[in-house]
Amino acid sequence: MREGRCSGKLRIFDSLQKLVNERSLCVPFENGDIGMDIMAAAKKNVAMKPFKMPLLLVVSAALSSSLFGGTVAPSSYPTIGTIAKYDKRLDKLIDPSAKVEVIASGFVWTEGPAWNREGGFLLFSDIPRNVVMKWSPDEGVSEYMSPAGYTGVVDYGAEPGSNGLVFDSMGRLTLCEHGDRRIAVVTKDGGKMTLADNYRGKRFNSPNDLTYHSNGNLYFTDPIYGLPERQDDSRRELDFCGVYLRRTDGEVVLLTKDFTRPNGIALSPDEKTLYVAQSDTAAPIWRSYPVRNDGTLGKGTVFYDATKQKQAGGVGNPDGMKVDSQGNLWATGPGGLYIFSPEGDLLGRLETGEHASNCAWGDDGSTLYITIDMYVCRIRTKAKGVGF
Numbered sequence: 001m002r003e004g005r006c007s008g009k010l011r012i013f014d015s016l017q018k019l020v021n022e023r024s025l026c027v028p029f030e031n032g033d034i035g036m037d038i039m040a041a042a043k044k045n046v047a048m049k050p051f052k053m054p055l056l057l058v059v060s061a062a063l064s065s066s067l068f069g070g071t072v073a074p075s076s077y078p079t080i081g082t083i084a085k086y087d088k089r090l091d092k093l094i095d096p097s098a099k100v101e102v103i104a105s106g107f108v109w110t111e112g113p114a115w116n117r118e119g120g121f122l123l124f125s126d127i128p129r130n131v132v133m134k135w136s137p138d139e140g141v142s143e144y145m146s147p148a149g150y151t152g153v154v155d156y157g158a159e160p161g162s163n164g165l166v167f168d169s170m171g172r173l174t175l176c177e178h179g180d181r182r183i184a185v186v187t188k189d190g191g192k193m194t195l196a197d198n199y200r201g202k203r204f205n206s207p208n209d210l211t212y213h214s215n216g217n218l219y220f221t222d223p224i225y226g227l228p229e230r231q232d233d234s235r236r237e238l239d240f241c242g243v244y245l246r247r248t249d250g251e252v253v254l255l256t257k258d259f260t261r262p263n264g265i266a267l268s269p270d271e272k273t274l275y276v277a278q279s280d281t282a283a284p285i286w287r288s289y290p291v292r293n294d295g296t297l298g299k300g301t302v303f304y305d306a307t308k309q310k311q312a313g314g315v316g317n318p319d320g321m322k323v324d325s326q327g328n329l330w331a332t333g334p335g336g337l338y339i340f341s342p343e344g345d346l347l348g349r350l351e352t353g354e355h356a357s358n359c360a361w362g363d364d365g366s367t368l369y370i371t372i373d374m375y376v377c378r379i380r381t382k383a384k385g386v387g388f
Contacts, residue, residue: 001343001385005060008041010081011246015135017296019225020275021266022133022298024254028379029332032152036187039199039205042100043172045286048151050165051146051211052142055343057327057348058245062240063088063330064071067271068146073371074094074112076101077099077101077102077103078101078102078103079099079101079102080102080178080352080353080377081098081100081336081350081352081373082251082350082351083098083348083349083350084175084348084349084350084351085347085348086349087257087341087347088346088348088349089341089345089347090339090347092366092382093324093328093339093347093348093381093383094339094379094381094383095380095382096346097202098379098380099140099172099379100350100352100370100377100378100379101377101379102131102375102376102377103135103297103376103377103378104135104140104375104376105163105374105375105376106131106316106374107126107129107133107374107375107376108126108127108128108374109126109127109128109159109373109374110124110125110126110127110133110357110371110373110374110375110376111124111125111126111163111164111320111358111371112124112162112163112164112165112175112176112209112320113160113165113358113359113360113362113370113371114165114166114167114173114360115361115362115363115369116167116170116171116213117311118138118165119136120137120354120365121135121136121139122134122135122136122146122177122362122376123133123165123173123361123367124165124174124365124371125148125149125161125162125163125164125165125175126161126200126378127149127158127159127161127162127163127226128160129146129161130146130147130150130160130161130162130179131144131145131146131147131148132144132145132146132161132162132165132173132175133145133149133345134166135152135376145186147161147162148161148162148175148177149161149162149175149176149177149178149179149180149226149337150177150178150180151179151180152179152180152326155228156178156179156228156234157227157228157229158228159225159226160226160231160350161177161178161179161205162175162176162177162178162208163169163175163176163177163178163207163208163209163225163226164176164207164209164211164218164220164320164358165310166212166374168185168212168216169188169212169214169216170188171229172185172186172187172188173186174186174195174210174212174218174254175213175366176207176208176209176210176220177204177207178207178225178226178252179196179206179226180197180257181197181198181203181205181206181207182195182197182204182207183196183197183207183210183218183220183241183246183268184277190225194380195218195250196218196220196244196246196252197253198252199242199252201243202237202238203223203235203237203238205221205222205223205224205227205237205238205241205292205374206223206224206226206227206229206235207220207221207222207226208221208222208223208226208247208262208263209221209226209263209264209265209320209358210265211265211266212265212371213267213271213295213380214271215248216247216248216310217245217248217295219232219243219244219245219246219255219260219274220244220246220265221240221241221242221244221259221263221264221276222238222241222243222244222245222262223261223262223263223279224241224261225257225261226242232282235356238371240252240257240277241254241257241259241260241262242256242257242259242262242266243256243257243259243262243276245294245296251293253296254294255289256276256289256296256297256300258300259278259280260278260280260283261279261280261317262276262277262278263276263277263279263317263318264276264277264279264318264319264320264331264332265277265321266321266322267291267323267386268323268327268342269324269326269350269386270327271291272290272291273288273289273290274288274297275287275288275289275303275321275329275331276288276289276300277317277318277321277331277333278317278318278321279317279318279319279321280317281310281317283307284305284306284307284310284317284318284333284334285302285303285304285305285306285307285318285319285369286303286307286318286329286331286340286346287300287301287302287303288300288301288302288319295312303329303344304338304340304344304346305341306318306333306338309333309334309335310334312335313335314333314334314335314336315334315335315354315355316332316333316334316335316336316355316356317333317334317355318331318332318333318334318356319332319333319356320332320357320359321358321359322359322360322361322368322386323383323385323386323387324361324383324385324386325361325365325381325384325385326342327341327342327385328340328341328342328347328382328383329342329361330368332356332357332358332359332370333356335349335351336349336350336351336352336353337350337352337356337359337368338368347351350370350379351387352370352372352377354372354373354374354375355372356370356371356372356373357371357372357373358370358371359371359384361384361385361388362363362378362385364384365384365385365387365388366378366380366381366382366383366384366385367380367381368381368383368385
């Protein structure tokens with residue numbers, strides 16, 4: 001927006017922006033200027049993303065004629081990115097005509113999507129704003145929990161909120177909390193209960209992502225991204241970034257500290273392999289580990305090295321990921337979201353054009369929800385997530 005112009009339209013735009021964000025749509029700009037006539041835009045059935053212009057949204061969103069009467073009925077959503085196929089096996093997982101749909105926008109930095117099967121809605125973290133947001137097909141976007149990851153009274157830097165989210169076998173929301181430096185679960189009565197906040201008496205750095213084993217054990221990563229000064233923060237108590245196992249009896253086991261920046265984490269469908277992403281620009285890799293009967297790990301190997309894609313300018317690093325029922329790994333990384341075979345072959349990539357951070361299966365298990373910078377997106381697939 002250019003200063004000094006369209007103050008009346010700005011007030012209208014702010015009100016409209018609030019309305020359409022609640023309904024998961026985006027408001028148009030004209031050449032980056034707020035001065036576009038809103039009613040004219042509605043008549044043109046135009047929708048563009050609200051805050052950043054470099055990425056072109058391929059638009060197919062239509063606004064209903066009752067837009068200003070309080071209802072917004074999209075016939076479809078804006079789409080972004082392209083699908084790059086490197087192996088014909090990708091055709092069994094994604095239709096070539098599938099699109100990455102932007103179902104909600106206007107956030108600061110989205111992460112940790114988790115689908116609630118009982119309620120039919122998606123939760124995700126907006127880390128800088130210290131909130132967990134909710135999206136449902138019928139109601140759009142609303143605030144679900146605030147504060148979400150930091151409950152202190154002093155400033156705690158740029159990323160104080162929750163990060164990875166997952167529902168346990170009882171349907172309880174489990175959170176990685178940056179600011180409070182713990183893994184917590186929201187009980188059915190509404191209060192939070194700490195599951196783990198230290199290793200041998202020393203506080204975690206900032207738990208990042210997590211996944212449950214079917215026996216109730218919890219695997220999680222602990223890099224330094226949530227500390228206000230990161231690796232140089234004076235509040236840091238551990239001199240490494242670990243990958244941990246939290247047993248059902250509360251014991252916390254350090255599995256490995258070989259990672260400089262451990263991040264996303266996932267189990268194979270048979271729970272015999274653990275995948276861990278490293279979001280280090282100098283070594284953007286995924287590792288796989290055999291899982292022993294006691295839950296600890298055997299010797300790990302490099303599952304995939306994305307150095308080439310990173311050096312080619314791919315935005316982001318290996319981050320959150322999920323596995324489908326056939327063992328394929330869907331993993332965010334440099335330039336978008338990668339689809340790997342169980343053997344580590346790169347089948348394809350969703351080239352999103354923005355920093356993809358995490359993903360989660362939802363709906364009937366064939367929809368992949370993806371957090372991408374300021375967006376929440378989805379793509380329909382032919383695969384099924386584990387557990388659906």
